[in-house]
Amino acid sequence: MWVNKALVGIVLALGLPSAAHALDGAKLYKNNCETCHQSDGWGIPFMAAPLVESNIVDGDAEYLAWLVMTGTGNIKDWQSDFSTPMPGFKQLSDDELASVLSFVRSEFGSIKNEVSIDDVMAARMRGN
């Protein structure tokens, strides 16, 4: 048992993929994101923002997690070229958010770094 605990500790310390990423990010994406952002991540012209070539997807992981958790529709005066505001996804668990955002980066980002549970937990601490 102590060996497993030690391994988890090493993984967390190194920021390596944790058990969270064993969740099916693709399935989470399909169920929560794909309708608007589309299967190819390019969004919908004038309606939903693309995830490809996105500064937000490629940017700070904690901010990315916070934005998805909060939802652009819940941010006062959010400026966007796209008409459909994004709902918040705070109901997803930290594991689920880390998995789906890691999938998004892997599939659509130019920066492939995973989004860690620590990123998501820090984002949740930020609140609104």
Add this chain to the structure above:
Amino acid sequence: MDYRKLATCLASVSALGLLAACDGTGDQVKQEDASHSSMVMQSDADLGMTLPEGYVATIYADNLGFARHITTRDDGAVYVALRRAHEDKGIVALRDNDGDGHADDVQYFGDVIGTGIEVRGDYLYFGTDTAVVRFKFNGDELIPSGAMETVVSGFPEQRQHAVKPFTFDDDGNIYVNVGADANACQQEMRTAGSPGMMPCPILDVGAGIWKFNADATDQVFDGSARYATGIRNAVALDWNHSQNALYFAQHGRDQLSAFWPDYYTDEDSAELPAEEFHRAAQGSNHGWPYTYWDHKQGARMQGPEYGGDGKMLAEGDFATPVGVTGGHWAPNDLIFVEGDGLGSHMKGAALIAFHGSWNRAPLPQEGYKIVAFPMNDDGSAGEMSVFSDGYKGVDVLANPRQARFRPMGLAQARDGALFIADSMKGRVWRVQYVGK
């Protein structure tokens, strides 16, 4: 493109009973078996759309920008509203001076952007997202030289369904669509399982059509003077002068299965709800957000945000559509054909431009076509048929971004010709009936 040569090509195509494509020189460039289709259509890879036999088209203008609605003036000028400004101008004027079917005079003007645009008398009316304005023509000038006047201002700023298309009756009134700033008036915006607000407060200032004096200026929207309600978003609306009545086609709500997976499969959600084609009247209620129309069951259903389960019929005094199509086709313009210029068989018909869907996965996206509903003397609509198709450019479309064209605006010129505007590349077609 020389449409006389095109017509010659199409005549040979018709004799063969084949679907065919003709290029601008009149050469037939491809054929395929059309036995599956009852309508012999012409197609042109360069033209980018298909038409029934007996019709020809020219590319009147191209690459104008993100075109929205389109209108014509009696002197032959054509005006297109733009969603994004072109060098700070949001209207483009077109005129074909040499009569070859292509605009040779293209001029951008107007410090506005928006969707609604229509010529009425000596004025060009234009709908921004928060106001209706107009510009006065002096004589036959292509660009109206009159200063911009505000007809109605004060429409709420909104993120969703913000456009303000409009139409006119014959008694000096203008009818303006104010869409719903929501999908289904949920307590938590577009969130699975979130119930609807009761009553829905959006209905006080949106999700309806409002009536104003078309000749007055500086009117201010305050939520009063509502003509019809329960309309999620009517980008397509037009006054039927024969019926002396307002008609519209509505964008139905989204994401039934995403938010209510216990009641709807993804396939259900792709097809439901129907896009509804309605006749409106003073005080009519068309059901949003409490209900939706299920064209498979031929019935108005209670929305899942309001206790429905996909099987519960709606109760209440809600209008019944005069016509329906499959889900999420996105009706974005409606006109009633006037005169015989598009063929006597088309006189009085409703033409609806469907911009095309984005949320029909796992089924292919649909819409991206123009359909015709014949209109009956009693104001009802007959059976729908496809008038023009082929805009998406591929057989199976996964993402609207991949569509080659998206039909967005319709207008009929005084000579009977039909103008069609595309929102992807800003192409404008001029369609003419040449007979069979």
